[in-house]
Amino acid sequence: MTTTIDQLFNVADFVTEEEREWQLKAREFAQTKINPIIDQAFEDRRLPVELLPEVGEFGAFGMYMNGYGLRGASSVAYGLVAMEFEAADSGFRTALSVQGSLAMGAIYKFGSEEQKQQWLPAMGRGEAIGFFGLTEPQGGSDPNTMLTSARRDGDQWVLNGKKRWIGLATIAQVGVIWAKDEEGVVRGFVVPTETEGFKATAIENKLSMRASLQTEIELTDVRLPADAILPGAKGLSAPFKCLNEARYGIAWGVMGAARSCLEAAVERSQTREVFGAPIGSKQIIQAQLADMFVEYEKGMLLALHLGRLKDAGNLTYGQISVGKLNNVREAIKIAGQCRSILGGDGITSDFPVMRHMANLESVRTYEGTDEVHQLVIGRELTGIAAF
Known part of the structure; x- marks a missing residue:
């Protein structure tokens, strides 16, 4: 009789019943929804976007946050869900991370109450997809070289610049763009993707993460209202x-x-x-x-x-x-x-x-x-x- 990996080291021995329930729920989703299609999705260079609303339906987006219709689960529970998703494919777990940890996380940590109310419930349900625009073509691991700019023009902000390796931006309804203001301070902005001057293009020639979605973003005189800024975010x-x-x-x-x-x-x-x-x-x-x-x-x-x-x-x-x-x-x-x-x-x-x-x-x-x-x-x- 052989022993499975789970039996030899059973993480269920170290987590709560609720955390284990999250894990098993994510494992069932990964095995029944992601695994049957992931090889073809990888071959086709396609993120299975049709599954994202289902992830929202069982509550995994922003699951460790409280309020706004979110589940308030533990960080361990979130980790277990991430593990089960990545057991299927790293690209799909990346979508969970971009939506739930980065885009929602920025609004949750630094947004105004109006921004939170507007976006977090819909993002948690997977009805609105978000992105996190930090990395730039010339910057890589050094975001302090940021060239994307934000200047005040009356009661508006005007953003210009480029971002690269930004997950989900071509299918997103909203994103958080990081830019330097006229004083050289990094600030975050909530940017609806329908805003004029916003353009996202998928990066197609990947030999890795093919069943995921990374993009380049161009911002050309993107005009935003004054209240688009994340009030709690100042500096890197x-x-x-x-x-x-x-x-x-x-x-x-x-x-x-x-x-x-x-x-x-x-x-x-x-x-x-x-x-x-x-x-x-x-x-x-x-x-x-x-x-x-x-x-x-x-x-x-x-x-x-x-x-x-x-x-x-x-x-x-x-x-x-x-x-x-x-x-x-x-x-x-x-x-x-x-x-x-x-x-x-x-x-x-x-x-x-x-x-x-x-x-x-x-x-x-x-x-x-x-x-x-x-x-x-x-x-x-x-x-x-x-x-």
Whole structure:
């Protein structure tokens, strides 16, 4: 009798009944809704946008926020949902993050009560899709080089600039655009996508995250009312607080991708025979599976620890960087080793592993590269910024 990954390390032993219910709900959605179509969506370079209202229907968008029709679930519950979505595909979990952690998070943390009332209930239901416009073509990991500008013209703001690698913008109804005002201070603006001068174009030539939607945005004399500004956001610390919400979700999510790869490798080790016996009977394969599982289990425990710290209000930027850096790095290693165990068939769509490998390279880059998080951790250890 074999033991499944969930049985060997059962996260249900460490979470509440409500958190487990969220996880199982997300797992059922991922397995019945996302998995049957994700390989074709990846091939077609298409985000399954038809599923987004269903995600809203069961309450996953902005699920850890309170009020405005949102569920007020724990951060651990959100992490478990992110993990189950990413076990299906990193691109779909990214949509959850862009909508729920970044776009909704910015309005929830820094918006006026009118902005919250206008957008959060509809976004929570998946009836309005949002984006988060921070990254620029020349900026990458250094958003302080921001060129997008916001100037006052009477009782209006006028925005000009470009953004790149912005999730969901071509299908969104609203977004949060970050721009420098005339004093050089970074401010956030709520921008309906129907506003004249706003243009979003999908980035098509991706070899990773193909079942997701990233875009370029051009802002040409986009005029907004004075109350479009996020009153609580002033300086780069505001978008960074939103990014940390997304980075937290990544620490959980990539463990879903790692688990999916591990499950494929374990199953293959039991069924593929070479030299007259299943490859799982070979010591070297068992050693590889054991080492990968240990890293998966450590990553899960780290994500859980971060979740408990977050729910207690004690999670720091440095701790989030530890989670993002370690778990993405280990998930990539696990995916690569599992691909090797699957042999040549591992590069085909018969298995999800190569898709996860490609996707995880994008996850490694966005929300802070490995190098950025190493420098964050180094600053925490030494007290010296080396950026």
